[in-house]
Amino acid sequence: MLLLCFRCILFHYFKTSRQEATMRTLFHNLVFASLAALSLASPALEKSVAVRQADDLPRLVIYYQTTHDRSNNPISMLPLVTEQNIALTHLVVCSFHIQADYIVHLNDFPPDDAHFSTVWEEARLMQEAGVKVIGMVGGAAPGSFTTRTLDSPDAATFEHYYGQLRDIIIQYNLQGMDLDVEQSMSQSGIRRLVERLHADFDEDFEVTLAPVASALRNGANLSGFNYRTLETEAGDKIAFHNAQFYNGFGSMSSTATFDAIVANGFRADKVVIGQLTTPSNGFGFVPFDTLRRVINSLQATYGQIGGVMGWEYFNSQPGDLARPWEWAQQITSILRPQASVNLRITKEVADRLSAAWDRSVAANGEDSAEFHASQSTKPDYHSWINA
Numbered sequence: 001m002l003l004l005c006f007r008c009i010l011f012h013y014f015k016t017s018r019q020e021a022t023m024r025t026l027f028h029n030l031v032f033a034s035l036a037a038l039s040l041a042s043p044a045l046e047k048s049v050a051v052r053q054a055d056d057l058p059r060l061v062i063y064y065q066t067t068h069d070r071s072n073n074p075i076s077m078l079p080l081v082t083e084q085n086i087a088l089t090h091l092v093v094c095s096f097h098i099q100a101d102y103i104v105h106l107n108d109f110p111p112d113d114a115h116f117s118t119v120w121e122e123a124r125l126m127q128e129a130g131v132k133v134i135g136m137v138g139g140a141a142p143g144s145f146t147t148r149t150l151d152s153p154d155a156a157t158f159e160h161y162y163g164q165l166r167d168i169i170i171q172y173n174l175q176g177m178d179l180d181v182e183q184s185m186s187q188s189g190i191r192r193l194v195e196r197l198h199a200d201f202d203e204d205f206e207v208t209l210a211p212v213a214s215a216l217r218n219g220a221n222l223s224g225f226n227y228r229t230l231e232t233e234a235g236d237k238i239a240f241h242n243a244q245f246y247n248g249f250g251s252m253s254s255t256a257t258f259d260a261i262v263a264n265g266f267r268a269d270k271v272v273i274g275q276l277t278t279p280s281n282g283f284g285f286v287p288f289d290t291l292r293r294v295i296n297s298l299q300a301t302y303g304q305i306g307g308v309m310g311w312e313y314f315n316s317q318p319g320d321l322a323r324p325w326e327w328a329q330q331i332t333s334i335l336r337p338q339a340s341v342n343l344r345i346t347k348e349v350a351d352r353l354s355a356a357w358d359r360s361v362a363a364n365g366e367d368s369a370e371f372h373a374s375q376s377t378k379p380d381y382h383s384w385i386n387a
């Protein structure tokens with residue numbers, strides 16, 4: 001499925017019981033951390049840095065879920081706009097979770113937790129470089145789309161949880177919301193959610209869905225509702241589909257999955273081909289040379305295709321943990337060679353990024369050697385100053 005649940009992420013990071021104990025302490029301090037984050041809200045960045053906007057098609061979409069490394073230092077997304085030959089159009093910050101009787105979380109924390117200082121500070125720069133930053137709600141962790149939350153038949157209940165989602169879109173200036181429904185939701189419920197998001201935001205706001213590829217050809221689905229029916233009822237309010245062509249639900253080893261989706265009535269330029277960025281993230285990784293061949297064949301048949309999506313950023317091949325942006329360079333060379341989105345960084349911007357990093361790290365608590373052991377992963381933001 002699209003994502004590791006947040007408990008798995010926890011396990012991934014906090015393998016020893018001592019670290020788990022530290023994590024529990026962090027949870028207990030959450031309220032205080034959130035309050036602290038409010039007072040640390042940073043001043044507006046200078047509007048100095050936009051260089052060129054990537055054309056929308058074909059899209060290059062990357063999910064950014066793992067925000068921290070094993071030492072719990074932030075993972076910078078900025079190489080996606082500072083490195084050459086990357087035509088990124090969308091970054092999907094994820095995963096937001098909505099749960100009954102609870103407040104919205106981004107993975108393990110409220111989105112305004114100081115842990116995410118770097119995420120939000122950098123996301124604003126991505127936007128200034130012309131990349132659309134959207135959110136994603138749902139994924140493998142259940143809860144967001146139940147009859148007690150966003151699929152509630154009760155209007156007041158829907159309003160309550162929808163309001164949480166709307167508020168984070170406003171607070172973080174998200175330019176779209178990806179609905180990753182991996183639990184059974186009603187046909188009327190998904191339509192209501194799509195229509196409401198579309199109605200509440202401006203024309204540029206993009207509502208997207210993240211079905212398994214087979215769901216778009218009337219095959220197996222994880223969402224309970226029919227995507228073709230939704231497209232008929234509300235397709236004009238859906239920007240595109242981040243279809244998962246992996247984990248056995250579709251493949252890019254040939255054109256067959258994409259062909260079947262188009263035959264089922266979906267426009268080729270609304271289907272974004274979801275790929276694993278590394279075999280470590282699931283089942284069905286397709287090598288770059290195969291991907292190039294199949295994409296070129298699809299382009300020959302359909303003209304414009306929707307683009308390519310990658311799940312997920314931090315460990316992408318071929319660069320892996322050290323150089324995860326290289327996946328985006330590979331895909332750019334397939335989709336539209338020579339294109340680039342580049343960012344100009346002033347000293348003031350570099351100062352702010354550096355400070356945001358320090359706040360993120362400081363939020364990890366003062367008593368754990370592990371959390372302070374690998375400051376070496378902090379990007380040298382000042383080396384990127386070019387304006």
Ligand SMILES: *[C@@H]1O[C@H](CO)[C@@H](O)[C@H](O)[C@H]1NC(C)=O
Pocket residue numbers: 219220221222223224225226227
């Ligand atoms: C998929 O969606 C349909 C609705 O069209 C539903 O009836 C079906 O049971 C769903 N589930 C699976 C596993 O395909």
